[in-house]
Every structure is written in structure tokens, then in C-alpha cells.
Amino acid sequence: MLTVGLFVPCYIDQFFPQVAIASLQLLEKLGCRVVVPTNQTCCGQPMANSGFAALAAGCDKNFIRNFAGLDFIVSPSGSCVLHVKEHLSDQHAPTEAARIRNQVYELTEFLTDILKVQALTASFPYKVGWHNSCHGQRGLHLSSMSELVAPDFSKPARLLQMVDGLELILPQRVDECCGFGGTFSVYEEAVSVKMGRDRIREHEANEVDCISGVDMSCLMHLQGILNRQGSRVRILHIAEILNARS
Known part of the structure; x- marks a missing residue:
């Protein structure tokens, strides 16, 4: 063990x-x-x-x-x-x-x-919009980058596809930054919020039930904008979905 x-x-x-x-x-x-x-x-x-x-x-x-x-x-x-x-x-x-x-x-x-997980017991019968966080994608290489001519892959998406009932919906601009950027969101508030609104607009157009990702920092930024807009879309970390039983 x-x-x-x-x-x-x-x-x-x-x-x-x-x-x-x-x-x-x-x-x-x-x-x-x-x-x-x-x-x-x-x-x-x-x-x-x-x-x-x-x-x-x-x-x-x-x-x-x-x-x-x-x-x-x-x-x-x-x-x-x-x-x-x-x-x-x-x-x-x-x-x-x-x-x-x-x-x-x-x-x-x-x-x-x-662990090389091949199956999960999770169940989550909802439409999930996926957000690629910059550090995870470009630093840890959790998923491929759209600007590269290279094989397409996503470790988080592969795991989500093992969840019973889940419908994964990717935004068209799949690896665009949400605008959080840590202290960037403090020093460049207007730019940060505009980027976040752009991300949310595409997810809402896809009529997702929630937006998920691997970084609660990015999701926290999006959640703040969603709350201020009175949106019905909720935020969930991928761990909560992979551990869910409906």
C-alpha cells in the first residue's frame, strides 16, 4: 500500500x-x-x-x-x-x-x-464544462496545448470520462486563461475580470450545469464572477466529481 x-x-x-x-x-x-x-x-x-x-x-x-x-x-x-x-x-x-x-x-x-486508474465508481449525471488551468496545462503537462501540432490528450478529461452519467463539454477556446493569475487579479483587476467573463460566457452558451478544473484558485475567480452575475452555473473541483455518487 x-x-x-x-x-x-x-x-x-x-x-x-x-x-x-x-x-x-x-x-x-x-x-x-x-x-x-x-x-x-x-x-x-x-x-x-x-x-x-x-x-x-x-x-x-x-x-x-x-x-x-x-x-x-x-x-x-x-x-x-x-x-x-x-x-x-x-x-x-x-x-x-x-x-x-x-x-x-x-x-x-x-x-x-x-495509480494508472482504469475505472471509477463515481456517478455525476450533469453537463460539465472543463477549464484548463495554465499551470497545470503548460507547467505540469496535464493536457495538450492547442497551439502545438502534437497528439491531443487530457489526463483530467480521461478521468472524467470514467464517471457514470457525466457529459463533458469543452469550450471552443479550450486552453484560454481565465484571468486569475494569483496577484495579477489584484493588480490588474479590470483585465482579470474581463478574461473571466469571456470564459464564463462560452461555458454558459454550452448550457453546462457546472464548471470544473484542477485548481480551486482559478475556479474561485470564476465563481466570484458567476455569483455576481446571478448565474445558475456552479463550480466544482474535479476531486469532488471523481468522488461523487448521485
Whole structure:
């Protein structure tokens, strides 16, 4: 039995705990022993993205302290996983930092590449619009990029196709950014909101029941716009759908 450390991003812990719970339950259903370190905190991505990477040193040390020695680290967040993969370091524990960088996975990546899931017991009889998050697609290569002449693939879509009753509907501009971009949505609010509205307009035209993705940060941005527009479309992280029983 694989021992998996569940890395819960701080915004999921504070605002969307149901996503962490769904991730834990899903991993356990698939035969993993899941450990949730209670002293884990932010991975340091907000500081690094704002140009203050040196201030994230404490986050790095704490991350290594919490996840050292585990077979794998899995998280329901592509952007946080990419940050750890590319930036986790500690001059006092370089070997363990390097090991963790190689053993940390986004949830759908782990299900597809490590567990090699071929079937799920989930049921979700709704129309689901899919949002490709930039970090997951272009950093972790969870799906192909439309501008490249290359084979088409999507690890999250492959998993969603295993869900009974689910109708997956892709937007025409399948890999366009939603406009969140972390602190970009604060410093360039107007541009961020316009990009988010453009994304939502296409999903609503497809008459989806919900929009899903691998990053609650992007989905949180879209949810805020949907709520302000009084839309009936809801937001669900892919872990909640893969763990659902109607």
C-alpha cells in the first residue's frame, strides 16, 4: 500500500475544505494510505510570484519537515504543485528537497501516471464544462496545448470520462486563461475580470450545469464572477466529481 501525503493548499484549507476531504476519500477508495500533516501551511507560492522568493524559505523548511520520508505527496492544486516542483529548496536538506520535488504530484496526474486508474465508481449525471488551468496545462503537462501540432490528450478529461452519467463539454477556446493569475487579479483587476467573463460566457452558451478544473484558485475567480452575475452555473473541483455518487 502506497503512503501518500495529502498537501492541502492554504486557500483550500480556509475556503474549500470539501475539496481536501474529497481528495482524501478518493485516494483512500483507490487503495492509498493517506497522511495529512497537521502542521503544513502555505507552500510559499504567493511570495515567490510577487518577487519575494527569499521570504518563502520558512515555508520550504516547513514543507520538507511535514512531508519528509513519504512515498508520494499529492495535492488538488496544479499551481501549488508546480511551485514546489520548481522552487522547493533547503540548503540544510538539499537531498530531501530534491526527492520531494520529484515525488510531488497534482491529483489527476497521480491518478493517471502513478495509480494508472482504469475505472471509477463515481456517478455525476450533469453537463460539465472543463477549464484548463495554465499551470497545470503548460507547467505540469496535464493536457495538450492547442497551439502545438502534437497528439491531443487530457489526463483530467480521461478521468472524467470514467464517471457514470457525466457529459463533458469543452469550450471552443479550450486552453484560454481565465484571468486569475494569483496577484495579477489584484493588480490588474479590470483585465482579470474581463478574461473571466469571456470564459464564463462560452461555458454558459454550452448550457453546462457546472464548471470544473484542477485548481480551486482559478475556479474561485470564476465563481466570484458567476455569483455576481446571478448565474445558475456552479463550480466544482474535479476531486469532488471523481468522488461523487448521485
